[in-house]
Amino acid sequence: MNENSCKDGVCSTEITPTTKTALTEAPATVRKPRYTSRYDEQAWEVNVSLPGVQRDDLTVSIENEILEIQGNRVVAVPESWKPLGSAPVTGAETTYRLRLDVGPEVDETQVSADLNDGMLTLRLPLREAAKPQKIEVR
Amino acid sequence: MKRHTNPTTNDLFSTLEWFFNDSLESFSPLFRETRRILSSASTAANPVNWYEDDENFYALVDLPGVKKDALDLEVEDGLLRLSFSRLSGNPAGDKTETTLRIPEDIDTTAIEAGLEDGVLTVALPKSEERKPVSVKVS
Structure with missing residues (x-):
């Protein structure tokens, strides 16, 4: 798609119209959401801020120790509202994407996720073997 | 750039590369503290x-x-x-x-x-x- 033309030792790359279109037709900005995490002896708990994301627009998956969260947020203000400053226009999309390496100690079959008021709460229970073991002293 | 998605590789270079790749974060004990500090710093500001x-x-x-x-x-x-x-x-x-x-x-x-x-x-x-x-x- 790109054509390099060189003249007198100066090279320039021409971007063909197809490349330009591809750039302007990607409206969703991808952002890493804010999150906090904590753990105890039983599980990890992760809270991910996903303001404006509805349940149907959220996917959470875990595979090969990688937890992937992707939420789509669409600005849905009335057409008559005029954006001021850097406010996004109605219909503008933001994709929140977060990938976490949860390590081998998380039991991937027991992960639970809850979305409430724009906050995703994930609970990642540890495998039995990863929980602290009490060793009896004889 | 090739994304490193398998952090279990036991070679120092890929471990470092993986650590500095901000799209993937770790629950591995070594990085827990760093990540805890980083994530607690990202709580202010409401757009x-x-x-x-x-x-x-x-x-x-x-x-x-x-x-x-x-x-x-x-x-x-x-x-x-x-x-x-x-x-x-x-x-x-x-x-x-x-x-x-x-x-x-x-x-x-x-x-x-x-x-x-x-x-x-x-x-x-x-x-x-x-x-x-x-x-x-x-």
Whole structure:
């Protein structure tokens, strides 16, 4: 798609119209959401801020120790509202994407996720073997 | 650049590459502390977007994890003060306060607010003098 033309030792790359279109037709900005995490002896708990994301627009998956969260947020203000400053226009999309390496100690079959008021709460229970073991002293 | 997605590789270079790749974060014990500090630092700031139409100014504020009854709004001296607490499970769960400077000539007695999916919408009615007046041409 790109054509390099060189003249007198100066090279320039021409971007063909197809490349330009591809750039302007990607409206969703991808952002890493804010999150906090904590753990105890039983599980990890992760809270991910996903303001404006509805349940149907959220996917959470875990595979090969990688937890992937992707939420789509669409600005849905009335057409008559005029954006001021850097406010996004109605219909503008933001994709929140977060990938976490949860390590081998998380039991991937027991992960639970809850979305409430724009906050995703994930609970990642540890495998039995990863929980602290009490060793009896004889 | 090739994304490194398998952090289990036992070679130092790929471990380093993986550590500095910010799209993938780790629960591995070595990095827990670093990550805890980084994630606790990212709790401030609530983005605000402004809109207007003929009748109102609108402020949209991201408040993920904040429930209606955990939010108080107060207007004083041209400032809108939001005080709120997040979901109890969140380490940033203490009372937080943020103030917005509001436009002049607002009818402060008729401000309305709604909270949905962690996004607060505040409608600030323009006072009569501020509204556009159409002049009839005779």
